[in-house]
Amino acid sequence: MAKKKTYEQYLREELGSLVEQLKLPNLYKQSLKQRWIDQVVWADKKADQCRRMHYRLRLTTIISGVLLPALVGLNMPLPNENKGFPHWFRYVPFFLSQVIAVTAALDEFHRYGDRWRDYRKMAEDLKAEGWQYVQLSGPYDNLGDHIDGYANFASRVESIIKNDVQNYIATLQPQAKENEQIKQIIKTADTVATDKTLFDRPEPVGPPQQQQQQLWGTPAPAFPAAGAAGILQVRQNTEFKLSPSPQHSSLSDNYKIWVGGGNSFGLMSYAQADNNHLQVAIDRGLGPENRNVWFVSAPDVAIVGNIGSSAANLMATPAAPAPMMAAMARTPSPMMSAPPPAPTAPLAPPAPAASNGAIQLPVPFFSQRDNMEQAEGTCNTSSCAMVAKFLGANISGDDDYFQYVIKYGDTTDHSAQTQALAELRIQSTWNTNLDFDDLDKSLASRLPAVISILHHGPPSAPSGGHMIVAIGRNADGDYIINDLFGNLLDGYVSKNGDGLTYSRQELSRRWTADGPKTGWGRLFYGNNPPGTSAQNAPAQTAPA
Structure with a gap:
């Protein structure tokens, strides 16, 4: 019995027979088979694969999501005839919560639904273009034969392929909203998984x-x-x-x-x-x-x-x-009926702000150039390590802090930095809508800030990406910076970046290059500056 052909083989043979019937030189026919037919078959195959994976993951998430609340809300005595049944049944909600988290994360990460639609659109666009060319219709209806329209057809096919590649590259860019959705799904599933009272509630x-x-x-x-x-x-x-x-x-x-x-x-x-x-x-x-x-x-x-x-x-x-x-990671403190009021004056605050607004915090300096691992890409880690050390974290330096970061992800991952700092009892938030007012408020609260700047090129056309620490400002409104790679102002020829002064104008073009409220940075509200206690910490106001 002959083996049944796959749809891929059938499609390739059918399109190939159409090409052979065209009155074109062999070189043109060979090019059509190698480029046009190959891309049509490939896109059609990828669309089918992504569709199957999208349906499988989405249906698994939906079905598990329907079953989980029913199992969580189930409050009935479990049979004791089978002694193992009550033991393993209580782990079913945990298993389902992990299935929901994993399948939802996989579908969002691989974007099977979007890729299925993109591949299907590409395949159908290529088929439609080929059909119009074969029939000499549409953009080819004023041509006498296929040779006259071959160049135009090849150009339009390449344009379709190019657009698909550009769309694919665009999907690789960071998408903060989708990342937050994934985190919320995983957090909800973890909450169910760690609830030990699901099946131990007392009878009403x-x-x-x-x-x-x-x-x-x-x-x-x-x-x-x-x-x-x-x-x-x-x-x-x-x-x-x-x-x-x-x-x-x-x-x-x-x-x-x-x-x-x-x-x-x-x-x-x-x-x-x-x-x-x-x-x-x-x-x-x-x-x-x-x-x-x-x-x-x-x-x-x-x-x-x-x-x-x-x-x-x-x-x-x-x-x-x-x-x-x-x-x-935090240990609960004694319960209180309301948050304690913040006093108006701190107890022996470090580096008090002068009347002219000048302030410089004694933040230690770590150079990323001497880091034992990934020295060229650890500006985020060294910056957070400086502030963590300043706020009392039990670390010896940025190499020590690096070991905390890699437990949660890559050193460039802001979420991994947040979790590493939290393990060291340092509260922080990553922001993408900051301005100089936010920076001034943080420094006035005696808290440094980690900010992300464009460190390559002139201020008129900056590029790149680099993390630095704002540790103060002078009377002229310029900022005192710990730049862990060296001196930005001389193109990083100088390797010493301790306590440099970067002008507000320079930072406005490199930090808030896209306009007001576009600065990226990490704020450290919720921590007590050195020299203060929880009862005598200065009042801290987060950016509105």
Whole structure:
């Protein structure tokens, strides 16, 4: 029995027979087979592969996402006939949460859905162009034979291929929004996976309506145990929702619940969300499906315990939320009913600001040139190491700090830097909308800042990418910089970049090159500058 041909073989033979019937020189026919037919078959094959992978991953994510809430909300006695069944059944939600995280991350990372559509469009465009050429229609309808239109056809085919390559390269550029979506998916799955009380909840004492009213309708009589990220206090009557949408009425009753002011929950993790909301994972399930992850309006709640800050203050920082690893690395402090007020004057602050606005913080200097590993690409690591050492981190230098970074990712990954700093008890946020006002506010709070500049070329046409540390400013409004690669002003001929002065004009063209509020940098609000205590730290205001 003859082996059945694949669609790829069938398509290649059919198109090849069409080319052979054209009145063209053999060289032209060979070129059409090697370029046009080959690209048509290749694009068609890649489109089919990406479609299958997209469907498989997306369906796995959807089905697992439907099953997970049902298993999490399941609250029934497990049979004891099979002693192993209760033991392994409690791990099913953990397994499903990891499946959701992995499949969603793989689909977003490989972009199978987008690539499927791009490849399919390319294949169909090439087929349509070839059909018009064979039939001498469309852009070829005024030609006498195929030889006259061959050059135009070849040019149009190459244009289609070139556009596809450009679209592919564009998709490789960093996309912060999609990266945040992946982080949120993984964080939600981790929250479910680490909840040890999913199948150990006590039986309700009273009727379900009474228990529900006591749980989230009226204030609880006492604080719960602090979670990994502290305690979530409800300041006033608010709604816990499954969406950060400000339109409460647009959500059905199954997607929101009312929570009375005065309630408190153990907080497992939190993250900033759209519309001035927080996404929180609490230690108790609420609602008919016992959900642990909700969205809540930030001004209506306060986060106290191991961070000692209100949610309203946290939302003032426009950066990405600290990862779950940062919250879980901290040890909860004694519970308090409200965030402690910040005194007006610090206790023995270091390097007080002069009346003319001049300030210089005693930040240590580390050169990246002598780094033991990846010396040419560790400006981000050496910059963060300087600030971490200044804020009291237990590290000997940037080589020591590098060992923390590589546990979470590449040294150029800002998320890896955030997690490495969090492990050292240093709070920080990465921002992409800073300006000189934000830099001045940070320095006025006696906190240095790590900023990203374009360090190649003249100020009129800068390029490249480099991290430096702003440690102060002088009376003229210029900034004092620790440049870990040397001196920018002499083209890095000088290797000593300790305490250099870069003018505001120079930085405006290299840091905020795209206009106001376009500077990239890392701020360190939430840490106590050297010489101050938690009770006497200067008031710190994050950028609005």
